[in-house]
């Protein structure tokens with residue numbers, strides 16, 4: 292005897308399990324056998340709802356599945372799909388199979404068009420957000436990078452290639468080796484960036500040798516040789532970048548221009564250390580040198596000629612693919628010229644220099660009207676009448692300053708046992724650290740220039756130096772000598788005086 296307890300009447304939770312198993316279940320039924328019982332059937336198993344296609348139309352079939360057919364338990368085969376039916380579902384409450392089943396689109400799992408769509412969807416769901424995240428990160432990184440160092444990104448886009456590094460920095464290679472074929476091989480713009488970085492990071496700083504508005508200058512050691520390291524404060528990143536950029540102008544290397552070795556920016560987390568590594572010259576600046584020593588006639592000519600030589604190279608435009616643009620220094624003074632061992636000059640501190648683009652006849656940066664050192668500013672710079680759109684005018688201003696440097700040298704020249712004490716130009720006309728206004732009054736309004744003593748006329752070298760100075764100091768910039776002209780004049784003088792350069 293079958294106990295027929297209606298599932299709905301089972302109120303006690305404890306009995307639910309028992310009720311469930313033993314309950315008779317009423318289901319809708321569509322088979323002809325159920326016609327008598329009013330299209331319903333009673334079962335101890337499950338209600339079944341199925342769909343099938345007949346004549347291209349979806350038909351519904353309902354019925355009962357006896358308990359004994361619900362095998363295996365938990366996943367009865369009958370409920371998964373009876374042969375001939377498209378889709379089957381089992382349920383366990385009265386008339387629960389009254390529903391009209393819809394053929395789900397996913398039939399067939401990974402096969403058919405539905406399956407493919409699911410795969411695409413899956414990929415989109417996973418890859419979409421990932422891609423977006425990456426994009427966001429990239430954009431974020433780019434913006435961060437651009438904001439911090441946008442203008443000098445070129446400097447940092449370097450690829451460290453250890454194999455090349457090794458080639459350049461083999462243990463037995465000294466700095467001279469590294470640099471010597473730079474000036475002879477056409478490249479001329481400096482060491483590859485990764486070598487610069489490696490060199491800079493293996494320098495051991497020794498002692499501070501100078502201080503300036505940009506930061507400090509140190510003597511450092513690298514592989515047994517001395518180097519000069521100019522360390523910029525982080526605020527001066529622009530100056531650092533500009534100077535490194537100028538030094539790496541193609542074909543700039545010249546014996547009378549300070550030899551550039553490396554630029555490096557070390558980010559230690561809190562601040563950026565900006566290094567500019569160059570040749571080290573133990574005599575220091577021409578200013579220091581002249582303060583300490585008087586010079587012979589020969590040394591005077593050598594210093595003057597080499598300075599003109601360096602400036603002429605700086606100013607000169609070399610055409611061609613391995614060419615060099617014309618460069619104006621804009622801060623020429625005895626403190627920015629170094630003295631080499633053989634008593635020749637090396638022009639340094641190119642941080643304020645401007646380059647000429649002859650193709651478009653423009654200057655590579657928007658030049659401030661008045662930069663440099665007040666004392667050495669040409670009259671047209673002081674009164675702001677200089678034509679800043681015209682590159683030649685910056686060269687003429689350099690020549691004026693070169694004339695003042697010559698005056699400083701010539702005063703220290705030992706001729707016939709006499710030499711004068713060291714003085715800065717205009718020492719007798721303006722106070723120390725003169726303002727632009729004070730300089731303008733003297734150089735523009737009163738048209739005064741440093742004094743050229745009459746006795747210089749008695750010595751050929753000093754006579755010619757004096758003549759050159761006057762021609763460097765014309766109020767009209769265009770009337771001044773060119774560096775090349777000065778170089779030729781002094782070359783003749785050196786031959787005349789039998790000086791070996």
Ligand SMILES: *[C@@H]1O[C@H](CO)[C@@H](O)[C@H](O)[C@H]1NC(C)=O
Pocket residue numbers: 318319331386389390
């Ligand atoms: C299922 O059976 C119930 C009870 O007899 C009835 O009311 C309902 O209309 C039936 N459903 C279908 C789809 O035949």
